Amino acid sequence: MADAENTLILDTSKGQVTIEMRPDLAPGHVARIKELAREGFYDGIIFHRVIDGFMAQTGCPDGTGMGGSSKPDLEAEFNAEPHVRGICSMARTNQPHSANSQFFICFEDARFLDNQYTVWGKVTEGMDVVDQLAKGEPPRNPDQITSMKVAADV
Secondary structure: OOOOHHHEEEEEEEEEEEEEEEEOHHHHHHHHHHHHHHHOOOOOOOEEEEEEEEEEEEOOOOOOOOOOOOOOOEOOOOOOOOOOOOOEOOOOOOOOOOOOOOOEEOOOHHHHOOOOOOOOEEEEHHHHHHHHHOOOOOOOOOEEEEEEEEEHHH
């Protein structure tokens, strides 16, 4: 593990996923994800929108895709990192500066999202686990993050 302070360990109902965070690309978003993870915000949250061949979205406390944390929305940190398989990027409304706690993991290349959503990390282990998440909007029996921790804290 290169940098434990910038590595996330997600235990999901399908298995473990490791994400390398990229503070060089999106320092504010990485700081928010770590802050929420350390507060236990993501523990028990479902993957509420999982579209085969596109992405798996999570981070909504009420499981509808409409909610977020009690913290203020983030300023966009759009960057040139391409939306390809394994990329982790922030979900938002049609307002650029509306990302809060929801994020998605790309199943396949989704380059049409480039420079419009904030890329903040990449799955380094466990993409096979992400591939197994129950599909749907929302899935009938959604998978969940049972625990999400910063590796430095484990």
